[in-house]
Amino acid sequence: MSAIPKYAGGDRKDLQKLLRDNNFRSTEGRLALLSALKCSRKPLSVETLARQIGSRLDDVNVYRALQAFAAAGISRRVDLQHSHAHYEFNDEHDHHRIVCTSCEKVEDFTGCECDTLAHKALKQTHGFAKVTNHSLELFGVCNACVSR
Amino acid sequence: MSAIPKYAGGDRKDLQKLLRDNNFRSTEGRLALLSALKCSRKPLSVETLARQIGSRLDDVNVYRALQAFAAAGISRRVDLQHSHAHYEFNDEHDHHRIVCTSCEKVEDFTGCECDTLAHKALKQTHGFAKVTNHSLELFGVCNACVSR
DNA sequence: CTACCTGCAAACGGTTTGCATTGCC
DNA sequence: GGCAATGCAAACCGTTTGCAGGTAG
Numbered sequence A, B: 001m002s003a004i005p006k007y008a009g010g011d012r013k014d015l016q017k018l019l020r021d022n023n024f025r026s027t028e029g030r031l032a033l034l035s036a037l038k039c040s041r042k043p044l045s046v047e048t049l050a051r052q053i054g055s056r057l058d059d060v061n062v063y064r065a066l067q068a069f070a071a072a073g074i075s076r077r078v079d080l081q082h083s084h085a086h087y088e089f090n091d092e093h094d095h096h097r098i099v100c101t102s103c104e105k106v107e108d109f110t111g112c113e114c115d116t117l118a119h120k121a122l123k124q125t126h127g128f129a130k131v132t133n134h135s136l137e138l139f140g141v142c143n144a145c146v147s148r
Numbered sequence C: 001c002t003a004c005c006t007g008c009a010a011a012c013g014g015t016t017t018g019c020a021t022t023g024c025c
Numbered sequence D: 001g002g003c004a005a006t007g008c009a010a011a012c013c014g015t016t017t018g019c020a021g022g023t024a025g
Helices: A012-021 A028-039 A045-054 A060-073 A114-124 B012-021 B027-040 B046-056 B061-071 B115-122
Strands: A076-078 A086-087 A097-102 A106-108 A128-142 B075-078 B086-089 B095-100 B107-112 B129-142
Touching: A012 A028, A028 A060, A028 A086, A060 A076, A086 A114, A097 B129, A106 B115, A114 A128, A114 B095, A114 B107, A114 B129, A128 B095, A128 B115, B012 B027, B027 B046, B027 B061, B027 B075, B027 B086, B046 B061, B061 B075, B086 B107, B115 B129
Parallel strands: A097 A128, B095 B129
Antiparallel strands: A076 A086, A097 A106, A128 B129, B075 B086, B095 B107
16 A cells, blocks of 8 residues: 555565675665665666655665665666766666656666777776776657657 | 966967857956866866966856856866866867776776767667767776875 | 846755664674 | 664755846947
């Protein structure tokens, strides 16, 4: 009966283990947060996350948890050039986003070949030892917005 | 004798013309701002820009000008994952940055081949009509920081 | 002369911090 | 029982807005 989504896809026990394995305590709030991140197919804002989590964790602790999770590599911060950050579950799979600059539409794509690029960049520049990660987003117009 | 850099490389008249051509009035503050952007080989923060411009334009108007310039395509906003925005002169040349996550070091590189990637992404996803621009940064460790 | 540009002060909104309390392990 | 996690209030800081006076064209 609750308005809050259940632990669909990948269940509660997995998330509990994930928390414990990273030296976090397993609390309702953090489980709900991880579940929301894991079930979403696109990066979520803190506002959206807090809404889904309801009273199980207030905004401030959503920030704190997201920060801790990102440091542990569980989640990741993404910049969609809105005025606030978005977060996604870190599944280690190198995918990126295409974002509509007119509405909020976001989709995934793969195949950035950034390892090759990183290699090229390290040769071109001379002051860098290694590349640890990268950000890449495409911005454009979705089908719905282009026909307006 | 002034601490403020002169209009090196690309002189005052060019910048005046650039402003006029974009329907802006040519003022000391905006000329100084454009000059600072044009002379820098890396994106600058508002704080840095305001310092270089000195009393010729206060912070608020640096924001206003940068916003207007970006809308006109004269300058561009870049996200280096610091806690504030950086801006660069828009020379239409597709280059990107490699950023040290430990110090503030930034270098340029080219060769992202994002047109190809944009093409691939439009095929993979089905909800998008076109790609208008993209962001891409590499994050890593510079030689100085790696040996610490 | 009149729209654009500017400075100053104040608002804004996302994010962070301090601190006392709660509750997992 | 001890330390991580939490709630609440308040600070923070980059950025935006309002408005009255100044200035380029």
